[in-house]
Amino acid sequence: MSETTKELKDVQEKPAAPEAAPRRVFVPRTDILETDEAIVLTADMPGARERDVEVTLEGDVLTLYGRVQPAGAGRRLVHAEYDLGDYRRVFTLREDVDRDRIEATVKNGVLRLVLPKAESAKVKRIAVKAG
Amino acid sequence: MLTHLWDEIGRVQSQIDDLFGDGASRTSFPALNAWAGENDLLLTAELPGVEPGDLDISAEEDRFTLRGARKSPAQDGNEVYHRRERGFGTFERTVELPFRVDADKAEARFENGVLRLTLPRAAEEKPRKIAVKAA
Numbered sequence: 001m002s003e004t005t006k007e008l009k010d011v012q013e014k015p016a017a018p019e020a021a022p023r024r025v026f027v028p029r030t031d032i033l034e035t036d037e038a039i040v041l042t043a044d045m046p047g048a049r050e051r052d053v054e055v056t057l058e059g060d061v062l063t064l065y066g067r068v069q070p071a072g073a074g075r076r077l078v079h080a081e082y083d084l085g086d087y088r089r090v091f092t093l094r095e096d097v098d099r100d101r102i103e104a105t106v107k108n109g110v111l112r113l114v115l116p117k118a119e120s121a122k123v124k125r126i127a128v129k130a131g
Numbered sequence: 132m133l134t135h136l137w138d139e140i141g142r143v144q145s146q147i148d149d150l151f152g153d154g155a156s157r158t159s160f161p162a163l164n165a166w167a168g169e170n171d172l173l174l175t176a177e178l179p180g181v182e183p184g185d186l187d188i189s190a191e192e193d194r195f196t197l198r199g200a201r202k203s204p205a206q207d208g209n210e211v212y213h214r215r216e217r218g219f220g221t222f223e224r225t226v227e228l229p230f231r232v233d234a235d236k237a238e239a240r241f242e243n244g245v246l247r248l249t250l251p252r253a254a255e256e257k258p259r260k261i262a263v264k265a266a
């Protein structure tokens with residue numbers, strides 16, 4: 001009798017929430033370019049909207065995370081050439097970045113992140129004059 | 132016999148991928164997923180960074196063609212790329228469908244870099260419910 005009660009207790013305490021199911025996570029293809037003024041990251045995250053993307057900077061560690069909604073409700077998947085999942089990528093910044101002026105925009109499933117360089121990190125071009 | 136001939140022609144045309152065949156397994160862009168509903172076929176493709184205006188979709192009774200381009204961003208002189216993982220350029224893909232569709236009623240939506248193309252089944256392709264009469 002006591003064994004049955006224990007089993008029931010275990011079942012009730014396990015979460016039934018869908019978030020407990022593991023989500024596939026992909027590494028998004030990313031272009032990184034550097035100008036005199038800033039570092040610009042462009043990452044492909046098809047299916048992610050602005051509100052689904054999270055960008056965090058802790059110390060010099062930059063984390064990009066994009067969440068994607070499940071698709072195709074009500075129909076049967078008959079052919080799959082790609083898988084659905086979230087996007088995550090972590091970078092270590094080597095430049096000093098002006099944290100207050102970081103800009104992130106999402107358009108057509110692409111995250112564009114502009115990291116303006118801190119004054120000290122900006123490339124200063126020095127004019128060379130004839131002596 | 133005629134169906135068999137048609138398959139042969141399909142294989143000769145290098146751009147046509149049979150949606151359900153295991154023949155053409157080279158990677159084509161874009162990757163496609165297909166969802167079959169009772170009344171339609173939903174095709175989805177990931178096309179991040181493509182502008183809706185740069186997409187060209189045409190559908191016929193038994194196939195559809197997707198054409199488009201992802202333009203690379205304008206470059207000025209002072210840029211240095213540290214990583215270049217994303218591709219740019221034009222793409223074209225034609226796919227044979229598993230059943231006939233009504234191309235006139237096709238609908239395409241493009242949101243967040245994902246194309247969703249809904250192709251209603253041709254009337255004769257709808258599963259017909261057969262009434263069971265008591266003897």
